[in-house]
Amino acid sequence: INAGDYIFYTDWAWTSYTVFSISQTLMLIVGATYYLTFTGVPGTATYYALIMTVYTWIAKAAWFSLGYPYDFIVTPVWLPSAMLLDLVYWATKKNKHSLILFGGVLVGMSLPLFNMVNLITVADPLETAFKYPRPTLPPYMTPIEPQVGKFYNSPVALGAGAGAVLACTFAALG
Numbered sequence: 083i084n085a086g087d088y089i090f091y092t093d094w095a096w097t098s099y100t101v102f103s104i105s106q107t108l109m110l111i112v113g114a115t116y117y118l119t120f121t122g123v124p125g126t127a128t129y130y131a132l133i134m135t136v137y138t139w140i141a142k143a144a145w146f147s148l149g150y151p152y153d154f155i156v157t158p159v160w161l162p163s164a165m166l167l168d169l170v171y172w173a174t175k176k177n178k179h180s181l182i183l184f185g186g187v188l189v190g191m192s193l194p195l196f197n198m199v200n201l202i203t204v205a206d207p208l209e210t211a212f213k214y215p216r217p218t219l220p221p222y223m224t225p226i227e228p229q230v231g232k233f234y235n236s237p238v239a240l241g242a243g244a245g246a247v248l249a250c251t252f253a254a255l256g
Contacts, residue, residue, distance in 0.1 A: 103241035124172035131164035190249030194241030
């Protein structure tokens with residue numbers, strides 16, 4: 083649920099962004115596909131995304147009560163992707179195979195783009211890092227230094243490419 087907590091990953095914001103985009107894509111596609119195929123009603127994917135958004139806001143309120151900044155809240159980035167999924171289900175006359183293929187690609191490619199809103203709207207990461215220092219990570223949690231220039235420094239493209247491939251597979255699981 084808290085995937086996208088970029089403030090905890092100030093030094094790793096772009097790397098974390100790609101990983102979090104993929105995890106959010108898969109979480110959305112599995113639940114939304116399940117809702118759609120179980121009910122057979124276009125619109126239930128958006129309903130699922132709304133439930134997840136509200137639940138996330140409740141979780142964020144808990145972080146806020148612990149003293150974290152309020153702009154730490156997650157923007158509702160799942161909703162537009164879920165709407166695309168509903169649109170595919172409706173447009174293909176409830177064809178489950180089309181839902182998996184077209185819906186999976188659309189969600190996988192759109193969510194990293196919408197997720198950039200999260201990274202853009204949080205407070206200045208450097209300022210926040212000084213205000214809210216984090217404890218030192220234990221050795222097994224310490225990230226490995228990424229190679230500079232790999233994937234042409236485009237986390238949106240990397241997240242969208244990986245998301246599009248994985249979302250189809252996970253839509254089938256949903």
